[in-house]
Each structure stands twice: as C-alpha cells, then as structure tokens.
Amino acid sequence: MLSQAEVVIVGGGVAGCSIAYHLAKQGVPSQIIERDAIGSQASGKAWGVISPSTNLVLYVEGSWVPEGSMRNCLGLSDEGLRRFPQLAQELKEEGGIDVGYGELPVIRAVFDESEEKYLKERVSQLKSESFEVSWIEAEEVKARCPDIAPGIRGGTLWSGQQVESYKYTLALAQAAEAKGASIRQGEAVGLRGQGSRVASVVLAAREVETDVVVLAMGPWTGQGTGWLGKEIPMRVLRDQCLVLEVPQRLPPWRITSGLGGGVAIVPKVDGKVILGHREDDMVDFDDRPTEEFGLSVMQMAVDTIPRLEEARLIEHRAALVAWHPSGGQPLLGRLPGWDNVYLVTWLAGFGIQWSPALGRIMADLIVKGHSAEPIEPFSPAGYVS
Numbered sequence: 001m002l003s004q005a006e007v008v009i010v011g012g013g014v015a016g017c018s019i020a021y022h023l024a025k026q027g028v029p030s031q032i033i034e035r036d037a038i039g040s041q042a043s044g045k046a047w048g049v050i051s052p053s054t055n056l057v058l059y060v061e062g063s064w065v066p067e068g069s070m071r072n073c074l075g076l077s078d079e080g081l082r083r084f085p086q087l088a089q090e091l092k093e094e095g096g097i098d099v100g101y102g103e104l105p106v107i108r109a110v111f112d113e114s115e116e117k118y119l120k121e122r123v124s125q126l127k128s129e130s131f132e133v134s135w136i137e138a139e140e141v142k143a144r145c146p147d148i149a150p151g152i153r154g155g156t157l158w159s160g161q162q163v164e165s166y167k168y169t170l171a172l173a174q175a176a177e178a179k180g181a182s183i184r185q186g187e188a189v190g191l192r193g194q195g196s197r198v199a200s201v202v203l204a205a206r207e208v209e210t211d212v213v214v215l216a217m218g219p220w221t222g223q224g225t226g227w228l229g230k231e232i233p234m235r236v237l238r239d240q241c242l243v244l245e246v247p248q249r250l251p252p253w254r255i256t257s258g259l260g261g262g263v264a265i266v267p268k269v270d271g272k273v274i275l276g277h278r279e280d281d282m283v284d285f286d287d288r289p290t291e292e293f294g295l296s297v298m299q300m301a302v303d304t305i306p307r308l309e310e311a312r313l314i315e316h317r318a319a320l321v322a323w324h325p326s327g328g329q330p331l332l333g334r335l336p337g338w339d340n341v342y343l344v345t346w347l348a349g350f351g352i353q354w355s356p357a358l359g360r361i362m363a364d365l366i367v368k369g370h371s372a373e374p375i376e377p378f379s380p381a382g383y384v385s
C-alpha cells in the first residue's frame with residue numbers, strides 16, 4: 001500500500017512533534033510516524049524544566065561535560081525560556097491542551113563550605129559575563145523554602161519555567177494536526193532511495209512516498225541513518241525520576257543540591273513533586289527503572305527537605321536519552337550525501353527546553369534551505385561516516 005506525504009517525520013517525541021508544529025505554522029503539512037504513541041519515550045517522562053543558559057554553564061559544564069563545551073547551545077536554551085510563556089498559550093488555543101506551564105525559579109541549596117566558596121566565585125565570574133544568576137544567603141533560602149534542612153549556608157538563584165512534558169509533546173502534535181499535519185502509528189523499518197534522494201519510508205505493511213524525510217528517533221536515530229549506510233556515534237544513557245504526592249504543597253522553587261550529581265526537587269503545577277538525579281548510566285538500551293536509583297534519590301531529597309519523608313511514591317519513570325559522544329550538544333541538520341534527509345538527535349537532558357528553537361530551525365532548513373543563525377556546530381557533517 002502506498003500513500004504520499006510532503007514531509008515524513010519518523011519519531012513522535014518532542015523533536016518530531018515540534019518540527020511538525022513549526023512546519024505546519026509555515027503551511028507545510030507533514031506526517032509523523034510513531035511506532036508506539038506520541039511522547040511514549042523520554043519526551044513524555046521528562047521533569048519538564050526549562051532553564052536559562054546559566055544552567056548549562058554553572059551546572060552542566062564541568063560536571064557532566066567538559067568546560068566550555070556547551071557554549072554553542074546557550075541560544076537554544078534562552079530561546080526556550082523566551083518563547084515558552086507564549087507557546088503554552090498558543091498550544092492551549094490551537095491544540096486544546098493545557099501544558100502545565102508555570103514559572104519555576106531554581107535555588108541551588110548549599111550545605112557545604114567548600115561548595116559555598118566555589119559557587120560564590122563562579123557567580124561573580126558569571127555575572128561579569130552577563131549571565132543571570134545571584135548568590136542568596138541562608139536566611140533568604142529559608143524565606144523562600146521554609147522546609148529546607150538545617151545547616152543551609154545559602155544558595156545560587158536563577159530563573160526557570162516548567163511544563164508537563166507529556167502534555168506539552170501531545171499538545172505540539174495536536175496543534176500541528178489542527179494545522180494540517182497527520183499522525184500515523186507504525187514502525188519505520190527502512191528508507192527507499194533513488195540516487196541521492198529518499199523516495200519513500202518503508203513501514204511493515206505499507207510505504208509512504210515523500211519529498212523530505214526527518215529522522216527524529218531519539219536514541220534510535222542511528223538505526224535510521226543505518227538504512228542509508230551512514231553511521232552516527234551515539235551515547236545512550238538512562239535517566240530516571242520519581243513522582244511523589246506530598247501532604248502539603250511545596251513552594252514553587254526547584255531546589256537542587258550537590259554539584260552535578262545531586263538531587264533536583266521539582267514541584268509541578270498540579271502539586272505533585274518530581275525527584276530527579278542525573279546519572280551517567282550507560283545501559284545498552286535497558287530502560288527499566290532501578291530500585292537503587294529510587295532509594296538513593298529519595299534519601300538525597302529527604303536530606304535536603306526533611307518533610308519529603310511523608311510523601312507517597314506514585315510513579316517511578318525511566319527512559320533512554322541520546323547524548324553527544326563526549327559532550328552535550330545536539331546533532332541537527334541535513335544528512336551528508338542525501339539531498340532530502342534531515343536528522344535531529346543527541347538532545348540529552350535538554351530536549352524539552354531546546355524544542356522551540358530546534359523545531360523552528362529544522363522547519364526553516366526544510367522550507368527555506370537555511371536557518372537564521374549559524375548551525376554548523378550542530379551539523380552532522382563532522383560526525384557521520
């Protein structure tokens with residue numbers, strides 16, 4: 001069976017859905033092909049926090065990736081922070097879904113003397129580079145978060161926002177659909193090429209003819225390029241989090257503790273609380289939640305906000321996330337050697353916050369042949385063999 005679609009997007013995660021939405025806004029209909037359900041993988045399981053670029057330089061660089069390696073990504077984060085308030089509104093009007101948007105500033109709570117010294121120095125250095133961050137004393141942390149554990153010495157403060165990641169991904173898909181996109185359930189199993197162009201996407205029971213293909217398959221994107229004889233390096237990590245119900249709402253601050261490896265306590269708009277902790281867990285595509293993670297993250301959370309001991313665990317989520325082989329930047333653009341194949345992956349722990357920017361950039365690349373800003377740092381050219 002053969003059908004036709006102008007642009008076929010393989011993968012209904014936040015990347016695929018944001019591209020479909022931004023294409024639809026430019027009047028280009030696309031078809032999303034998803035083998036499971038929209039937002040069924042990492043995109044529906046994320047904490048849903050949207051952070052400014054300060055987060056990348058203060059928290060990510062030097063902890064999980066080499067110093068300086070996120071500098072090309074700062075604009076992606078800042079575009080997210082700038083656009084989400086309006087985007088949430090648009091998606092409610094166009095897709096009919098409330099994405100659970102809210103402001104959620106971040107306090108990095110500091111209990112340790114050496115961490116205090118280090119962070120105070122970093123804050124003044126980052127401020128001199130115009131990053132938005134400040135140091136607040138212990139009393140100011142307590143005023144914002146009265147439940148914080150004794151021994152608090154102060155903390156860093158920067159702005160932030162949040163959405164419900166599953167609702168947001170679904171809302172992008174539905175708003176795209178309302179503007180002419182279509183969504184089909186099915187697993188892509190191959191691409192049929194003619195010269196330097198792909199002519200159709202092959203599914204188990206049918207084939208879809210297309211002018212343009214976008215591979216937005218998260219950690220599985222390498223399978224897609226493999227159908228065309230191209231390999232991309234892929235670091236696949238498992239990320240987990242707990243969802244709690246608390247007897248009394250926490251104030252609307254995301255509290256994190258510990259440099260790099262600490263806990264993130266994320267109060268959601270509906271009153272639930274997500275506990276996250278980033279690990280460097282290479283799992284060979286095993287996305288099962290682990291008890292060890294649950295116990296350790298709960299302990300770190302109670303050490304930071306003792307009354308979380310009274311909380312009730314309602315969900316333990318785990319999903320696979322694609323990373324750059326040695327850093328944290330995304331991979332996006334046209335697949336070398338193919339005129340009408342595009343890909344986006346390596347969204348690491350930032351796919352939700354980067355999604356407005358990458359959806360816009362990819363739609364511009366496909367429709368206009370270029371994007372407003374230089375995207376060479378993210379180009380597949382240097383990585384595909």
Ligand SMILES: Cc1cc2nc3c(=O)[nH]c(=O)nc-3n(C[C@H](O)[C@H](O)[C@H](O)COP(=O)(O)OP(=O)(O)OC[C@H]3O[C@@H](n4cnc5c(N)ncnc54)[C@H](O)[C@@H]3O)c2cc1C
Nearest residue numbers: 011013014015035043046047048049188218350351352353
């Ligand atoms: C616990 C956790 C917390 C996180 N917290 C945050 C956060 O707070 N903020 C943030 O910005 N990011 C966060 N992230 C990261 C974010 O979730 C990811 O970067 C993002 O979801 C990646 O989106 P994606 O569309 O590339 O991939 P995915 O969500 O993995 O989507 C890829 C889709 O492709 C489909 N697919 C694959 N192969 C095929 C095929 N052959 N045919 C058809 N369909 C196929 C899959 O089924 C899947 O639905 C978090 C992630 C996790 C796991």
